[in-house]
Amino acid sequence: MKPIDRAASSAQPLPMPLILLTALAVHLPLLLMKLPLKSYDTNFHIFFASHYLHHWFNPWNSKWYAGFSQATYPPLPQQWIAVLSHVLGLEMGYMAVQMAAILLLVVGVYRFSLLWVSPRAASFAALASVFLGSESFLVYSAGQLATTSAAPIYLNALPYLFEWVRYGRPRAFLKAAILFTAAAAAHHATLLFGSFFFAVPVLALVVMDARSASSEKSTGMGAVAARTIGIVVVVSAAIALVLLPFWIALIHYPVTQTPIPHASRANYILSPQWGLNYFVIPYGALILAIPFIIWRGSIQPRLRPLLLGFWFAFLVGLGGTTPVAHLLLGRAFEVITMERFSYWATLLALPFVGLLAAELIARFRTPALISLMVLAAFTCGFGVAWSTYRPADAESFRVDSAAAWLNRDGHDRYRYVTLGFGNKISRLAVLTDASSVDGEWNSGRLLPELTQNGAGALTSSKYFGAGGMKALRAILRHADHYGLKWVLVHDPSYDPLLTFAGWRPVDDLEDRTIVIWSKDGVPPAQPIPSPQKPPHWQGILWGTLPFGSSLLAILIVLIPDGRHDEEDDSSGAVGQPLVAGTVLS
């Protein structure tokens, strides 16, 4: 073994507390500043949480789409926000859950990386996760709390999966199953796609590890297959039960929307502005490591499964830049968004990054350390600051006065819709009791006027071209049916439509930047009967099992891993001689 590797493998890993403190140092101030409130989806999650706060066992929410079921979205992070909001309030409750997810990611990346690389490299990978561009992008620009909280839970489950399938330890089976279930309760898409990008490489690693191990420690392929099938069956059953109302809603009301354009499906070369937004910012300096990842992952057999997992996630994450995403996902390509695949790709790349960092520092000492820290800082910095350069909403304005207006003089006896509010409709929905026919959760809506036209939220109708305007006109035409009397307008370009459709301005707020239009003769809003309204028993299930799975996950993970662990660390890497290639040519 060459001197470099001996040094690299024998040096101590960074202490986990140091890495967690680094995460706190970087992200705690940003979260205390409530930076995510400027993101796309944060207020959406806070809105769902505010419903759970008041109706824990009733997922039917009448504030959007004249009534929709929140059982169409896995509830775990939002339920935790609701619980913490009793002490911290909704917004700080959100920040607390996000902080926990960031810390959990550090642990998850470390434990997942141990499967592939040395503890020291794994610790560098965990440190890198603090500065990951895609993590900062999803936390501070996209506000995708579900994705950023499901991934850490999932990563923490994978080592137990390895341990169960490789060594057949029942305790590992139990931990893996519960953690996978909790991950699904946080975000079902992470589990569905994560199985392909994360779990398959881990299982491949088990097969490779089993074959190359000495005779007494090897495991027959039959046992590997049986254990794999076993845990897949158990986890599938658990997820089916824990998210039963979700699957029932999905089966009865499959998402049959007309596809809505999303920039993450653009070609990042033909549309460079989206390439910057969905590739350069999320990957950041990691782009420089891609050649190393491909080379080292190829020449080192043990890392090949991880490399292939990264490669597929990388290609799908490129959206419309390659035909791969469209081929693999089919019709789903037009429904889901691609930035989460880039996120998963960067997580899969972290073990390689840790390995590269360890070898560079071992070889070049301080210069390497300084360069790596500068690259990490810029990557994290741009990810965090991106919401300033490309804000979710071109304008920042307050909706509190609009909510106060709706809450007084019986205005909330009627329904309302906003125009030009962007994603502030979530915050408005938190602050008012009035019901709207609009919303930001396209998969949960059933109003025919919205589902038949390829448009997102009505408040941004004009950005969806003719389809968007058709949806808006259809809803305004049926205003009487929905008791839709108020239109809160922040974008005067819609005024001609309202004028000719029979609305009249009746009030204005925020120095005339918000004008409230009203229509005469609209009867008070009545509940719109919907077959999607979940029965009471589903509400009970929804309020107990998902949250319960997370409590169970916390308890289970606290149980020590048992006697076997001292003999052979679950990461087979330590014993494995590292084939030193030329680190950086």
Next chain:
Amino acid sequence: MKRGALLALVLAALTVLFIAIGTLHPNASARFFAGGEGLLSSASTPEAAARKLGSEIELRAWQRAYNSLGNKAQFTEQEFFHDITGYHESLRTYATLESYEVFPQHATASDADVQLQLHWSTVVGSFTDTRNLHLVRNGDRWVVDWPLVRSKVVPPQVIAVNYLRWDVIYRGAGDDWGIQDVEAPHVRIVDMHPVQRAAGVVILGELLNEDIVPAYVSVRATLQKKDGTPIASEGSFDKISHILLPKQVTPFLISFPNQTLADVGSIRMEPISALVSASADPVIEIQNQQLHPIPDPALTGQLENQSGQIVNVAHIITSFYNQTGQVVWIADQYTNRALMPQTPVPFRIPIPEDLAHSISSERTVVATYRARGVE
């Protein structure tokens, strides 16, 4: 080691290959966000040049579009921009280009004529802007000469506006029973005629404001079965002129998609009126109204704004009558350019072919919209 290196090369090559395929043959989403054209489009033929100009307009890449024009010396980029998006705030200002079509008209080796149809989507509906482009060959590329439509300059003048304006002091939110009140304006449906069309039942009618105060009006209709149970309820939405001055009449059209007149026993009409602040200005003269027969039946004419204020959007609604004076159809059109004072703006309202022969006269009204903050 060799197998690893091979794997690395294969993965790298595949990555580059996929990116190349995805960029040269972008899928629908990629094309949508890239402005509808891949890198392949070039101005090698008249149609390709016109299509390239269309996609640059769609992307609102005004400088790139202007720089590609052959006759750009005759006008500035600002004039080119305003010719497309309107010189004053109008429906064009916020319109988005939904799609465009290119129709070759005539071509020789050195020049060609192509018709470019730009289909715009606005908040009140769509409109098509047709431009007949003349193209000239310049080496291996074709260059477009843009047919600029200049806006007529209104001579500087002072126009006295002293028409009436009404303002209303509304009752408070308290109980209104048995106290002094000013009730809603008295309006009356003077004509109502349900017809069966392919798309469903349509109710045609006219509403008079017989009061001495301006009225906000709309009409709601409920189709009822023979036993009185309601079948469907719809409103006039934007197929009516909502503000009526005293003694003014508006047509209204209420459509009931997918309904059949045979199922209808009775129709309950609900005219809704409310007191509103209104101004008796602007006065719009509808000149040179002419009915055109088949094969392309339509009503044409031009609007002239007789007041001193700019009208940002005008909505033209026409009642078509048969020989006996009964209303047989109602159609409408929005002007996509602002109405400047004393500047005629043409309009054209298509008429359904199956009704064209039965139409003998018409009556047109105009509703107007002036942008917020313009007093």
Next chain:
Amino acid sequence: MRIGWIAGIASLAFWAAGAAGQTLQVPKSVVAGAAISIPSTGSGAAEIYIVGPAQVLHQKVQLGETITIPQGALYAAGRYLAILSGQSVRGHWAFDVTPSPDLEKISFLARPSRLPVGQANGVSGTVYLFDAYGNLILNPVPVTFQYAAPGGPAQERTLTTRDGVASVEMNSSSRQGNANFVAHAGGVTSTRVVEQVPGDPCSLKMTAQPAGNQILLKTDPVRDCSGNAVPDGTIVTFTETQGDRQTTVDVPLKQGIAQVTVPAEPGARISVASGVVLGNEIRWNR
């Protein structure tokens, strides 16, 4: 469930018997807002509930003494149950609260608030009489209606309410202006202002003069059939027809006349109308 029934019947029986020795002499009916005295027999502390859809009261009482409900406590007219409830005593008695005869408020609905001149029975007045507590006074009460309008004699009618309501219809006079419509009963007066507005234009006449390459159209002062000037802002529609082409314009009256210029078309026919009233027609031969 069966045990619950039996227990219920048993306690009922006991209750009915226990009440025989202790009782209240509740009056058949009382006037709204008046103080009420209810003699009672028996002894010991108890509670009295007075329950009706319009009001609910409660008071602790000492049996054997006269129970007094203070003035103004029970004011809503209607049917009530007086319920006595105590340790070993319970009973209930039905009684009525009738409206106070003193008229306090008139709800006077005068419609419409605007009507054209010269309308027979054009104005309707409906009054509902209430006492100080908002109870409808059901006894017959004489009500006098007076309608004084410009250009016409004052009209006066006296009617008697039935079940608290009376209604009348008056004619609008021939001249536009504000009319005072008064309802008077039991020392209480309520006045409404009714605006008499001009009727449809009567004779609509226009003139046409050349104005460059245009025609200046101008109406005479527009008046209704009673000579009232039709209000400014009323729409007058000019229509110029030349062959199969037509020009129309809706012009609001300004200081009583409508004026507009239209393109000069030789041989054109020009007509004028306002609402459902047609004016004269001019053939332009210049």
Next chain:
Amino acid sequence: MRLKLTLLFMLTAAVAGAQTPTVQVAPYHLEGSRPLQQQTAESAVRDYLQAWQSLHAAFLHNQPDLLGRDFTGTAQKQLAHAIAAQTALGLHTTYNDQAHDIQIVFYSPDGLSLQMLDTVTYTQQVFLGDQSIAQQLMKARYVIVLTPAERRWQLRVFEAQRP
């Protein structure tokens, strides 16, 4: 004798409570200039009878907002005030209407008010907590004034007197 009557009354009340009331509407002969359309009369009577159901639910569950649809003006204020008072006392009351004898006696020329007289037979039962403290079969002559709202008639005056 009173005991038997009360027992009989309880049974009938329990049974009757589940049934819809018998309704008689006398033919109306109105003097006013405005003719009362048959459809208008039917909707006014229907809305009035539904008002009794809302009244029953509101007083049973002590929920004044259940009155919002059917009552307005003085009547709504009085009834809501009564519900608040009985809630504070720990009472709740049921008004089970069994029979209506309705007569429309007035329809204003402007169509904005309509008066009915209704001789109602109903059971009033008062509960203190869960215990019934009084139950009485009542007969009253109600004077009702209805005024039109957006989609239905609402009761503005709802005053009882001895039949």
